Amino acid sequence: xxxxxxxxxxxxxxxxxxxxxxxxxxxxxxxxxxxxxxxxxxxxxxxxxxxxxxxxxxxxxxxxxxxxxxxxxxxxxxxxxxxxxxxxxxxxxxxxxxxxxxxxxxxxxxxxxxxxxxxxxxxxxxxxxxxxxxxxxxxxxxxxxxxxxxxxxxxxxxxxxxxxxxxxxxxxxxxxxxxxxxxxxxxxxxxxxxxxxxxxxxxxxxxxxxxxxxxxxxxxxxxxxxxxxxxxxxxxxxxxxxxx
Amino acid sequence: xxxxxxxxxxxxxxxxxxxxxxxxxxxxxxxxxxxxxxxxxxxxxxxxxxxxxxxxxxxxxxxxxxxxxxxxxxxxxxxxxxxxxxxxxxxxxxxxxxxxxxxxxxxxxxxxxxxxxxxxxxxxxxxxxxxxxxxxxxxxxxxxxxxxxxxxxxxxxxxxxxxxxxxxxxxxxxxxxxxxxxxxxxxxxxxxxxxxxxxxxxxxxxxxxxxxxxxxxxxxxxxxxxxxxxxxxxxxxxxxxxxx
Numbered sequence: 001x002x003x004x005x006x007x008x009x010x011x012x013x014x015x016x017x018x019x020x021x022x023x024x025x026x027x028x029x030x031x032x033x034x035x036x037x038x039x040x041x042x043x044x045x046x047x048x049x050x051x052x053x054x055x056x057x058x059x060x061x062x063x064x065x066x067x068x069x070x071x072x073x074x075x076x077x078x079x080x081x082x083x084x085x086x087x088x089x090x091x092x093x094x095x096x097x098x099x100x101x102x103x104x105x106x107x108x109x110x111x112x113x114x115x116x117x118x119x120x121x122x123x124x125x126x127x128x129x130x131x132x133x134x135x136x137x138x139x140x141x142x143x144x145x146x147x148x149x150x151x152x153x154x155x156x157x158x159x160x161x162x163x164x165x166x167x168x169x170x171x172x173x174x175x176x177x178x179x180x181x182x183x184x185x186x187x188x189x190x191x192x193x194x195x196x197x198x199x200x201x202x203x204x205x206x207x208x209x210x211x212x213x214x215x216x217x218x219x220x221x222x223x224x225x226x227x228x229x230x231x232x233x234x235x236x237x238x239x240x241x242x243x244x
Numbered sequence: 245x246x247x248x249x250x251x252x253x254x255x256x257x258x259x260x261x262x263x264x265x266x267x268x269x270x271x272x273x274x275x276x277x278x279x280x281x282x283x284x285x286x287x288x289x290x291x292x293x294x295x296x297x298x299x300x301x302x303x304x305x306x307x308x309x310x311x312x313x314x315x316x317x318x319x320x321x322x323x324x325x326x327x328x329x330x331x332x333x334x335x336x337x338x339x340x341x342x343x344x345x346x347x348x349x350x351x352x353x354x355x356x357x358x359x360x361x362x363x364x365x366x367x368x369x370x371x372x373x374x375x376x377x378x379x380x381x382x383x384x385x386x387x388x389x390x391x392x393x394x395x396x397x398x399x400x401x402x403x404x405x406x407x408x409x410x411x412x413x414x415x416x417x418x419x420x421x422x423x424x425x426x427x428x429x430x431x432x433x434x435x436x437x438x439x440x441x442x443x444x445x446x447x448x449x450x451x452x453x454x455x456x457x458x459x460x461x462x463x464x465x466x467x468x469x470x471x472x473x474x475x476x477x478x479x480x481x482x483x484x485x486x487x488x
Contacts, residue, residue, distance in 0.1 A: 006323065063329035064322045071315040078308045078385075079250065085307035098469055130470060141322075149393065200464060201485060209465065220444060221453065223467050225342055226374060241445060 010036040033146050041138035046117035058138035065137035072156045086175035091167045098133040104159045105132035176235035194231045212238045250389050254280040277390050285382035290361035302382035309385035316400045330419035335411045342377045348403045349376035420479035438475050456482045
């Protein structure tokens with residue numbers, strides 16, 4: 001896309017910030033064309049209130065980046081592995097979790113580049129997983145806007161590849177409901193039961209909530225536009241919890 | 245991407261089916277390179293059990309297509325409108341809802357091309373919104389694999405553009421929580437209240453469920469990895485329900 005108007009309203013980073021971003025670019029061995037985009041991607045929402053800030057933060061980029069990463073990871077799974085849709089959903093959910101993306105951001109040392117308010121920094125904001133994951137998502141959007149999908153894909157797959165590989169080789173590669181069935185059988189000698197909690201909305205726009213129950217104890221809930229999707233989400237969450 | 249191995253295992257459609265797909269291609273004024281992909285996209289999961297079927301259906305394509313559409317719609321919103329991330333989330337959610345995608349599929353008369361079991365067809369399967377929306381998602385994945393992102397983008401934006409335009413011009417363009425606040429004020433002369441229903445999981449992988457309450461009555465629930473996301477989802481659902 002490389003549309004100029006995205007960064008049209010953004011000020012140029014000052015010299016100290018520019019030096020910092022140049023250092024990052026060198027370290028990543030990745031050329032930034034428009035530094036303003038990466039500057040914005042590494043600006044936490046709390047910074048907008050600091051004096052001298054340009055009142056812009058990484059929240060829009062983060063929102064867009066989330067769907068770029070989802071697309072890239074699903075493309076990768078769709079092509080590289082003979083996985084069912086349920087398996088893809090499960091691996092993708094783990095690969096793009098806050099934990100996973102924060103860990104990628106930590107590997108890139110994004111905490112040191114993230115601008116935020118003094119209050120946010122003092123309370124540990126530069127190590128907070130949600131801030132790190134958001135910065136990673138926003139950074140991917142910056143790459144896509146600045147350099148295009150090919151570069152964004154290379155970056156995302158490069159950062160998440162070993163995780164994706166592990167996920168699809170481990171038991172996680174099983175369909176979530178089958179995997180949960182297997183684990184519960186082994187660990188508790190019983191079966192997981194799926195129960196409808198609620199359905200809201202008219203026929204054509206129904207939202208289901210299902211819970212998965214083991215030995216009369218609720219383990220997790222899932223929500224979705226069909227019974228299948230809600231149960232799948234509940235199974236994914238139950239697996240995450242039981243595996244902690 | 246245009247990777248050959250996606251369709252490598254797929255049989256060629258028989259002559260009657262090929263004629264039908266050629267007719268569709270002419271009507272859409274869109275050239276299919278590999279007919280097998282479009283054949284698969286228009287094959288419901290029930291068809292796999294019919295004698296003579298190739299035991300493959302559109303579920304993997306549907307899963308992948310969902311994230312392609314999400315990416316394209318978010319890119320469109322990110323670029324074309326000065327929308328906050330909350331506004332983008334709300335418009336996107338409405339634009340890619342089952343209702344919206346089923347309506348796009350109906351406009352393309354996909355019901356007539358959708359292969360399914362006799363049982364599924366008899367019970368109204370070719371008009372079922374979930375089947376139509378799934379076919380639309382799978383068809384977008386087929387276009388992307390067959391012809392690339394540029395063509396997929398053109399197709400999706402072409403089909404959803406007027407809907408996206410309406411959504412961002414109407415009140416829906418407001419941030420969901422603000423829009424709900426406004427509507428509840430006007431309609432009920434009170435405020436929506438957000439209440440935590442549950443939080444599950446360890447610190448780094450927490451899932452929040454929030455509900456929105458009006459006059460002590462629960463209207464809808466939302467789920468997400470942060471309070472913000474869960475409340476936003478609850479507000480989007482409440483708006484949909486109150487506007488029915």
